Amino acid sequence: MLDNLKILYHQGKQFIPDVRTAKVPGIFRGRPIINSHKVNVTELVDLCPMNAISSNPVSIDLGKCTFCGECALRFPEKIKFTTDYKISTNERERLIVKEGDDFAIEVNPVTVRKEIRKIFGKSLKLRQVSAGGDNSCEWELNAANNVQFDMSRFGIEFVASPRHADGIAITGPITQNMAKALEIAYNATPDPKVIVLIGTDAISGGIFADSPALDRSFLENHRVDLYIPGNPAHPLTIINGLLDLTRKKK
């Protein structure tokens, strides 16, 4: 018993007091900033392994980006990744960062379905479905529930059964072999329900986007309520995204 108390005491305070303002250590690659510096744009566009960079104006699609940082290493005067991890939004277009943009990526409160904030504002239970996910976003989702990030303090939790859930959180590019199980899980979730895409693979298919082994028709048939980019998405990105979606900014 005393040993247990000693262990508890030695851990100190682990939880992050404010997940909205916490700083991430080191050189985290979050929201990029593209300035107006002139560079060889063709070379820049061609460099990106994900075809996430477009020209006229130069822009990066965070729904396709794997945050490998190669562009910032090769063109440091043009592109910089900030440590801003709050990059989740409910509108796909908002994930495209254009030259000169330096403002937060946020959920657009006008286009959030009304029932979401009314019903899920204080409690949101999600059923996670990995559909070809490489287990990196899955690790980070688990981390969002650990004693440090402690997402459940906001009433946001992952549950075992879709019947107990308020929505589906999808990781992975959605493989053919998993498409049916995903649809079944979604249909088993009672209305109203949300769909959250977590990670680059889920949002755009990522590096697998043009693989014939995928079946992304689920996303054509259902409306997505939140995009949480990252490769994998950082726990702080996940928590802030879900908070932004379900409740008003304080």
Next chain:
Amino acid sequence: MNYISIKNNQTIPVADIPVLDYQQFSETNISLLSKHADRHCVNYFGYIQGNSIKLVSCIADDTSHEIYISSCLVDSSKKLESMSSRLLCFEKFEREIHENFGVVFENHPWMKPVRYPYNRADKSSVMDNYPFYSIDSEELHEVGVGPIHAGIIEPGHFRFICNGEQILHLEIQLGYQHRGLENLFLQKKKLLQRVTLAESIAGDTVAGHTTAFCYLWESLSGFDPKPEIDFYRTLALELERIAIHTGDLSAICTDIAYQLGSSVFGRLRTPIINFIQEWGGNRLSKGLIRPGKTQFPFTKELGDRLNEILNDYEPDFNEMCKELFKLPSALSRLERTGTVSYDDVLNIGAVGMSARMSGLLRDIRTTHPYALYPQLNHKPILKHHGDVYSRAQIRREEIWQSMAYIRQLLKDIPESKANYEMPIKLKPNAFSISLVEGWRGEICHCAITDADGDLAVYKVKDPSFHNWLALALAVRNNEISDFPICNKSFNLSYCGHDL
């Protein structure tokens, strides 16, 4: 000679691999493995060559540190005598070759689908009609679990046949995660795309798989390893081992409902992966390892920081381990649960932790060394009971070992930075193999180039490929309520298997 001997990360012309007829090929490989516990098949795969299928077998010899490569050309319409009927370790490989190309292996004990790849030979074989083994009895019942599981994990289907609470048989159906990864290696032409693919093979083994890819690529380019690059990779591999092993100990505690261990190990993983982020900008090492490059500088300051983090980590880790490994209620759940015997792990060709737990030495860091492991003089940790407790012990001791290695590495941080442009074209008509000991076990990547020096075949083998069968054997005669703890103690990869 019926085979050619090469070293880990060596490139040879494809023409140097002896092409045998199937009879000779199977006799050669069976005789290489029979009564040799120090040899195992690291890869056996097929690819289309003209109108035939070329089969390539790679047998690693842990004593001579060599890999014996042999090949044969077969006609997919011909029936072949299966090697698995004599040596079980070939069973999964033969199933894969059958599934991909329709080659029929006669007398195979368990010819079942592997992963339902999109380009499989028999399109009428679909996920929904997997031929599960069943026993007709009024005494028994079946339990199906998955593909979606209770927690936040990857999908796979487990079908148990139980007698009351006791598991008689478990069959694991995988393939839900199949993303067509091996073919994408050929379709994506940019090196950066290919390395991104390597990072996505298994997101929990980014350092392991990317290191295997990079050594393979460098070997095929004729690029000599540089000590500063080796330093980066060794460090990343050992950090990954500490991080995941710590997380696994947490998960094991979760599954025996030991809240304190679950929380403490869970939170101890964070400083390690946060350090990986401080160094390379990503908590799971994505973007960190690149061919011919030390992508993010590892400075003296980062070295000091890492020492500091390990010094903080160690007492808390030890204190928690001391408590867990003497707690009777925890030990009673871990000891003698989910055992696999030495003979079984040897027969099925288990690798990594899943072999070392039962006293079988499989550790590429010692047997086919690469990076800085020769100078670290690695001694594998062996346990002998093959139970959950052995697997937990291996994790604890490997964490101690990795910390010692990292501290030793940090005494001599290389000043120089490497940034070599890799050629776009590789050596033409070449074969290469790369073995890396990831935290789960042996990772094997093989590649063959065409006449233009582009990739023609890329073959990935995650340790989970063999080890899923070890899990299925481990749960036999256990209570079904012990399945989660057995599963967690192996922590195998779904996506690494399904590709």
